[in-house]
Amino acid sequence: MKQAIKLYTTIRKNQFIMASLLGIFLIVFAVGSNLLFRNIPNQETDYELGPVLMVVWLIVTVIVLLNDQSRHLDTWLYTQNISRGQLFLTRVILMVVGPIIAASVIDICLTAMLEYHNISRVLMVDITAAANLFFISSVFIGIFIVIGPNWMKAAGTVFTFGAGIMVGPIFNNVLGSRVNTDTRILMVTIIAALVIFIAGYYCAINISDDTLDEAVRIRYLKWPVVIFVFVSTLTVTMSNPNRNTVGTFLAGFILPLICAAVTFGFIFKPTLKVTWDK
Amino acid sequence: MTLVIENISKKIQNKPVLDNVSFELKNGEIVGLVGRNGAGKTTLFGTISGKLLPDFGRVGLDDLDYAKTTWLHDQLFYIDMPENWFRYYSPKKIKSILKVSYENFDESWYDSEIKRFGLNNSKRIRNYSKGMRALFTIIASFASRAQYVLLDEPLDGLDVLIRDQVKQLIVSQVTQHNTTILIASHNLVELDTLVDRILLLKDQTIDRTFTIEDNKTIKKYQLAFVGEELPAFLRDSGTIITQTGHVVTIVFNDFSEELGIKLAGPEFKFVEELPISSEDVFRASFAEEAFAWQQELEVES
Numbered sequence: 175m176k177q178a179i180k181l182y183t184t185i186r187k188n189q190f191i192m193a194s195l196l197g198i199f200l201i202v203f204a205v206g207s208n209l210l211f212r213n214i215p216n217q218e219t220d221y222e223l224g225p226v227l228m229v230v231w232l233i234v235t236v237i238v239l240l241n242d243q244s245r246h247l248d249t250w251l252y253t254q255n256i257s258r259g260q261l262f263l264t265r266v267i268l269m270v271v272g273p274i275i276a277a278s279v280i281d282i283c284l285t286a287m288l289e290y291h292n293i294s295r296v297l298m299v300d301i302t303a304a305a306n307l308f309f310i311s312s313v314f315i316g317i318f319i320v321i322g323p324n325w326m327k328a329a330g331t332v333f334t335f336g337a338g339i340m341v342g343p344i345f346n347n348v349l350g351s352r353v354n355t356d357t358r359i360l361m362v363t364i365i366a367a368l369v370i371f372i373a374g375y376y377c378a379i380n381i382s383d384d385t386l387d388e389a390v391r392i393r394y395l396k397w398p399v400v401i402f403v404f405v406s407t408l409t410v411t412m413s414n415p416n417r418n419t420v421g422t423f424l425a426g427f428i429l430p431l432i433c434a435a436v437t438f439g440f441i442f443k444p445t446l447k448v449t450w451d452k
Numbered sequence: 453m454t455l456v457i458e459n460i461s462k463k464i465q466n467k468p469v470l471d472n473v474s475f476e477l478k479n480g481e482i483v484g485l486v487g488r489n490g491a492g493k494t495t496l497f498g499t500i501s502g503k504l505l506p507d508f509g510r511v512g513l514d515d516l517d518y519a520k521t522t523w524l525h526d527q528l529f530y531i532d533m534p535e536n537w538f539r540y541y542s543p544k545k546i547k548s549i550l551k552v553s554y555e556n557f558d559e560s561w562y563d564s565e566i567k568r569f570g571l572n573n574s575k576r577i578r579n580y581s582k583g584m585r586a587l588f589t590i591i592a593s594f595a596s597r598a599q600y601v602l603l604d605e606p607l608d609g610l611d612v613l614i615r616d617q618v619k620q621l622i623v624s625q626v627t628q629h630n631t632t633i634l635i636a637s638h639n640l641v642e643l644d645t646l647v648d649r650i651l652l653l654k655d656q657t658i659d660r661t662f663t664i665e666d667n668k669t670i671k672k673y674q675l676a677f678v679g680e681e682l683p684a685f686l687r688d689s690g691t692i693i694t695q696t697g698h699v700v701t702i703v704f705n706d707f708s709e710e711l712g713i714k715l716a717g718p719e720f721k722f723v724e725e726l727p728i729s730s731e732d733v734f735r736a737s738f739a740e741e742a743f744a745w746q747q748e749l750e751v752e753s
Contacts, residue, residue, distance in 0.1 A: 180552055181549070181553055184548060245537045245540050246536050246537050247537045249503055249536075250503075250531060250532070250536065253501040253503050253528070253531075254525055254553055255523055255524070255525035255526045255553070257522045260522075380505070381505075383498065383503045383504050384462075384465075384495070384498070384504050388465075
């Protein structure tokens with residue numbers, strides 16, 4: 175594990191330096207604004223540095239991971255004296271858990287120094303953001319591992335989060351009735367993220383590099399992905415309250431069917447032979 | 453230590469590419485790997501190095517399972533050619549990474565070779581010419597001081613002078629460090645001057661292992677036949693390399709005493725055995741395919 179962390183940090187040294195500089199810039203900016211506005215009456219000094227830092231660093235993570243694949247670095251790392259599992263864990267620790275914890279610690283320390291009276295609220299905001307971003311990262315990592323080409327990873331991520339944003343409120347209503355406290359929601363989010371990470375780890379150690387050009391790299395997940403696209407799009411279209419007649423109800427199936435057909439085409443690459451020969 | 457490849461099978465997109473491939477590589481050997489385009493040479497390299505996971509079979513270092521003993525992976529160097537991560541970094545940065553990756557990385561040798569070949573240390577590899585990129589990859593491979601080095605078309609794109617230097621590098625690497633080198637190449641003439649033996653990949657498996665010196669069954673002849681038509685048995689039992697009038701150069705894949713007696717018969721004005729090369733063995737091994745193409749061409753014309 176030590177070797178995996180050492181090797182990956184050596185390779186990605188410049189990106190880590192860049193991310194740190196970006197972080198320092200944001201910290202200076204946030205602290206500067208806080209000091210500048212704190213004496214102005216009725217001025218909100220709530221800068222929410224922690225979540226901002228987490229988001230910025232996780233965007234760097236996404237770019238770095240996509241870059242690793244396009245530069246064939248993944249391919250080479252599989253041949254090195256680190257296992258696939260160690261590489262997966264290194265990335266999760268350095269690129270997901272590390273930034274989330276670092277951002278929270280920085281935010282809490284700065285709040286303790288500058289606005290001690292706010293510390294419990296900032297702590298809660300950071301924990302909530304950390305749990306949510308940890309979950310979002312787990313979904314991205316899952317997509318990153320299961321989907322092959324980079325542009326499909328990007329499209330898959332946009333689709334999944336887009337559908338998530340639209341379907342989210344429906345699930346919140348359902349979940350809200352069962353899980354009635356913020357703490358429980360946080361626990362469910364963290365456990366769901368951990369489950370996705372464990373599934374990602376299992377896939378990462380069993381995926382061979384020859385599937386890199388395939389839309390879905392795991393055979394057993396090809397149909398589930400098509401079904402997921404269909405169901406999530408259908409949930410979005412059917413959540414529209416105007417679908418109360420047979421015509422509008424059936425029209426709600428058009429977009430899900432198109433999306434599922436396109437996904438099916440990319441995953442299974444069916445070849446249609448058009449010929450006049452009998 | 454011996455690198456053992458045992459019954460490796462691998463399908464890519466449900467198509468068998470490797471089927472029960474088995475061979476061994478001993479210390480200090482230079483071994484060639486030849487096969488037709490798309491025969492599975494690069495897949496085999498990928499599977500040995502751990503980049504690809506085999507569907508069946510084992511890659512081992514003596515009795516150890518190579519895939520499971522990741523701490524031993526700095527004993528083998530392989531990098532995809534020509535698309536690899538080297539392109540995006542300078543030799544200086546690559547050195548810093550390889551130093552972490554390979555315990556015995558020879559920094560001073562790396563620096564001296566970079567200097568000797570006049571490679572720019574701070575320029576990204578993608579800005580090098582094709583030949584220089586290939587040369588750099590070989591320098592990086594050998595500087596790793598890995599016991600096993602897999603080279604995929606290492607002489608491709610190199611001019612004659614650099615090619616000689618690279619061949620010298622390969623030989624000195626083996627003599628000084630007892631490194632084992634597996635070279636995949638289509639340049640059989642160059643391979644003949646370098647390797648101890650050649651593995652021929654055909655029909656998804658190692659069809660034969662041969663050395664030119666020890667070869668007994670493959671023979672090459674130049675002969676002149678008497679009649680108007682080429683004797684039919686020649687086409688059936690050999691691969692015709694050239695034919696000018698009545699003079700034919702032919703390679704027999706499985707030369708037998710019976711064939712020798714036929715060649716000594718009255719159908720031929722003269723018969724002379726020629727020295728054999730790897731190209732001849734390659735031609736003989738793919739005689740059926742070459743014959744089928746020849747037939748197709750004759751039908752078309």
